[in-house]
Amino acid sequence: MEFLLFCNMSLRAAARAFLVMDIQRSPTFWTLRHWVLRLGLYELQRAKPLATDWIFIVDATIAVGEHKALVILGVRLAQLQERGFNLQHQDVVTLGLKILPRCDGEAVHAQLEEAARQVGVPRAVVSDGGADVAKGVRLLRQDHPEVDWIYDLTHRLARLLEKQLKDQLWWDRFVTQAGKVRNGCRQTKWSFLLPPAPRTKARWFNLEPSVNWGLRVLAYGRKEGLRDQKFAALFGWLEELEPLLEEARQMTAMIKAVCEIIKAKGINAPHVQLCRQRIEQIAQTPKARTLGAEIMQFLDAQAALARPGETLLGSSDVIESVFGKYKSVVERSPLKVITEMVLTVAALTSARTSQAVKAAMETVSLKAVKNWFGANGNPTQLTRRKEVLGCNRPVIGTNNA
Numbered sequence: 001m002e003f004l005l006f007c008n009m010s011l012r013a014a015a016r017a018f019l020v021m022d023i024q025r026s027p028t029f030w031t032l033r034h035w036v037l038r039l040g041l042y043e044l045q046r047a048k049p050l051a052t053d054w055i056f057i058v059d060a061t062i063a064v065g066e067h068k069a070l071v072i073l074g075v076r077l078a079q080l081q082e083r084g085f086n087l088q089h090q091d092v093v094t095l096g097l098k099i100l101p102r103c104d105g106e107a108v109h110a111q112l113e114e115a116a117r118q119v120g121v122p123r124a125v126v127s128d129g130g131a132d133v134a135k136g137v138r139l140l141r142q143d144h145p146e147v148d149w150i151y152d153l154t155h156r157l158a159r160l161l162e163k164q165l166k167d168q169l170w171w172d173r174f175v176t177q178a179g180k181v182r183n184g185c186r187q188t189k190w191s192f193l194l195p196p197a198p199r200t201k202a203r204w205f206n207l208e209p210s211v212n213w214g215l216r217v218l219a220y221g222r223k224e225g226l227r228d229q230k231f232a233a234l235f236g237w238l239e240e241l242e243p244l245l246e247e248a249r250q251m252t253a254m255i256k257a258v259c260e261i262i263k264a265k266g267i268n269a270p271h272v273q274l275c276r277q278r279i280e281q282i283a284q285t286p287k288a289r290t291l292g293a294e295i296m297q298f299l300d301a302q303a304a305l306a307r308p309g310e311t312l313l314g315s316s317d318v319i320e321s322v323f324g325k326y327k328s329v330v331e332r333s334p335l336k337v338i339t340e341m342v343l344t345v346a347a348l349t350s351a352r353t354s355q356a357v358k359a360a361m362e363t364v365s366l367k368a369v370k371n372w373f374g375a376n377g378n379p380t381q382l383t384r385r386k387e388v389l390g391c392n393r394p395v396i397g398t399n400n401a
Helices: 009-018 030-047 077-083 105-119 131-143 153-165 169-184 208-226 228-263 269-282 284-303 315-330 338-346 354-362 366-377 383-387
Strands: 053-061 067-075 095-101 124-127 148-151
Touching: 009 030, 009 315, 030 095, 030 169, 030 338, 030 354, 030 366, 053 077, 053 095, 053 131, 053 315, 067 077, 067 105, 067 315, 067 338, 077 366, 095 105, 095 338, 105 131, 124 131, 124 228, 131 148, 148 284, 153 228, 169 208, 169 228, 208 228, 228 269, 269 284, 315 338, 338 366
Parallel strands: 053 124, 124 148
Antiparallel strands: 053 067, 067 095
16 A cells, blocks of 8 residues: 555555566455555544644635535644654644535534534644635634644745735746746747746745746856856846845745744744744845734744644644645546545555454454545535436437337
8 A cells, every 4th residue: 555655655555566577366446445545444433642732723725616625633732742843644644624615614614613522622723824724713712712823834834925026026026037937938049947847736935946046047147147148038137136036035044944843843932943043044034024024923923822832733743744635646636536446545544554453354344444534524526416417327219108
C-alpha cells in the first residue's frame, strides 16, 4: 500500500509494479483499491484516546460536483512536544470524515461536536479563514468557550501580503510583463532566463520565486555587462521596478522567516519574539515595516492564546498536504466526483504497521465500506449516474407493452 499512499502511484501503476518485480500472486487493481478503502475505514472508526489536549485541524476539500468532504484531523499537545510541530501525515489521526451536500457553519459545527464526543473537547481548533469552517468553530466555542481558534499561519500571512500588493499598479505590470517575457524569450538564446510560471493556487504565498527572478535577471545583466538589444527588449523594463521588487523581496523574506520559526517550533511568546527579531533585521523599507507590524500584531494575538508553559500548533499545513495527495486521486477519475476513495484521506494518516493492516483486514469488510459510503451523505453524481444509466446495455427495438 506504500506504493499508493507514500509514493502516490495510481492503483493500476501499483498493480503493475508487482508484475515488474515478478512477485507471485500479485494483487490486482481492485484488490489494492479494496485494501486502501478497508484500511481507511478502520483508521476512521478505530477508538482514539479520550483527552483534553487534542488539537483539531479542520478543512473541507474543494467542491467535487455538489459535494465537499469535511475532514477533522487530530493531534495531541503532548505528542507535539515529542515529535515537533512540522507534522507528517502519520503524526495525526483522522477524527472525522463526512461527505456534505451543503458545507455551512451549522454542518461544520455538528461534525466538530461529534468529534468532541468521541475524544473530548479539544484544546484548540486550527483552520484557515474559510467562512464555513470559521462559523462552525464560533458555534463550537459558544458551547465550549475554553476552546481557542488558531488561524492557520500560511493563510493569514498570504492574506496580509495580498493586502500590500494586490492593488499596486506596479505589481500588475510586473505580472503582465513577466507573462509576455515567457512567450517572448522561449525560442531565443535567453530562454534559460524564462520567468517561473505563476501559481494558480496559493499564489500570494508563493511570490518569492517570481520576485527573486526579477532581481537575479537584473544582477546577471549587470555582472555580464550585457548590451544585447534583444536582452534589453525582453528584460529592460525590470530596471525601473527594481526598488519595488527589492521591497517585495523583503516582504517575502519576512514571511519565509516567520514560517520557518513557527512551523518548526510552534506558537508561544518566546518564539514570537524570535520572529520579531528576524523581521526587524529584514524590513528596511516603510512598506516592509508596515507588513512586519501587521505580522507581529497577528502573532502576538496568537501567542496570547497559549497558557503558561504551553506551545500551540500554528499551522494546518498537514491537512493541506493530505488533501494534495487525495486530489491526485480525484483527478484520475474521469467524472471528478467523490467516491469511496475519499477514505484515502484516512488511510494516509494510518500507522500502516503490519499489526494495523492486519487488524483492518480482519475487522473491516468491503460491505462495511459500501454501507459507510451509502450512509455518509446524499447520493453523489456517480451514484446517480449508475442509477440512471446503469451498467447493462439496454435492449434495443423491443417493447413489452
